[in-house]
Amino acid sequence: MGRNSFTRVALTLGLALCAASAHAQSGAPGLTRPVVLKPFDAGAPACAKPPNLARVIAFAQDNDRQFMQGVARGLAAAAKDRNLEFRAAVAGNNSAKMAEDIRAFRREKVGAVIAAPIDSVSLAPELQDTIWSGSYVGTIVPPPATSLLNAPQYLTGKVLADVAAAYIRERLGGRARVVLLTHDTLQFLAPRFVAMRDVLRTLPGVTIVADISPLTVNEQGGAEMMRTILLANPDVDVVLGADTVVLGALDALRQAGKARDNQFLGGIDGEPRAIEEIKKNGPYKASVSLSSPVFSYAMGQHAADWLDGKSIPQAMDILPVALTAKTMSSYEKDQADPAAVYRDAARRDSYLKMYGNICYDTRDQYINFPWSSERR
Known part of the structure; x- marks a missing residue:
């Protein structure tokens, strides 16, 4: 969420x-x-x-x-x-x-x-x-x-971190310099970032070079924070956070000439611009969405x-779904026809728990x- x-x-x-x-x-x-x-x-x-x-x-x-x-x-x-x-x-x-x-x-x-x-x-x-x-x-x-x-917030963060961890192991040889753009001041959202740290801790080759909350949680805040981080850490492999701040970080990386297609940038929200970036097969690799x-x-x-x-x-969990280049088409199909998802128990249960x-x-x-x- x-x-x-x-x-x-x-x-x-x-x-x-x-x-x-x-x-x-x-x-x-x-x-x-x-x-x-x-x-x-x-x-x-x-x-x-x-x-x-x-x-x-x-x-x-x-x-x-x-x-x-x-x-x-x-x-x-x-x-x-x-x-x-x-x-x-x-x-x-x-x-x-x-x-x-x-x-x-x-x-x-x-x-x-x-x-x-x-x-x-x-x-x-x-x-x-x-x-x-x-x-x-x-x-x-x-x-x-x-x-x-x-939305189960710890699970939401874990879903994104698991996709990032798989990429680090398979594409980056298990080694990566990671930036976490957090919202730890918001107690409700803090479990997302606890989950990310828990997952990244299992990878001995990962170094978290920045773990910080942008001053404003929007693209401008993400861009300004990323520019500051790049002064001390000019080479970054992974950036995780909410889509809006990670998209700002991507802008800062591009402006600094530090964006690479083999980077892993991933966010949470399923923002339209994040989806556009994922489809380009560039640095932005994943977004966790709630349908x-x-x-x-x-x-x-x-x-x-x-x-x-x-x-x-009495209550429902909205289960997080990782949107990647591989999963995008099936997700967009489900978005377009929610009735079909609801009628199919297996598909419904992948989105909701009651x-x-x-x-x-x-x-x-x-x-x-x-x-x-x-x-x-």
């Missing part, structure tokens, strides 16, 4: 519970203490259908970036396949507008609301009221939700199941703590 998709909500994730507790309680508080959820049981008994709700899936969308456009596309496809209406309200990064959008959905008795929170603190009470009304509430990362999703159309199509299916009185997962069970009758068990499947 990349920075552009999840970092903002991570910054306020822990505060969401405070907002919920300050909100006048008109229903159950949900699960407020961390629990380990069992694997999802697709054969769990059905329960009552939520009464008096419109068969509508509504998306409270933070902005129009490509990742969120993919979320909207997957939700719309699921709604169409289940004969539901789909609506999207784009908040334009305005948290007050998003809260009002969700209040409007609730007044209209919308049966399912999916939110990509801008400010999880202010939005938590609105989501909680929507849960108490009986609607399905799905969120991208923060609680509260009847069904939320997250938004696939996971949102699953959320749309679960929303429809909820309205039909079925038991659905946990817990909840339905209308057990909605008091909604997740109201910052959930992760990883115990690190």
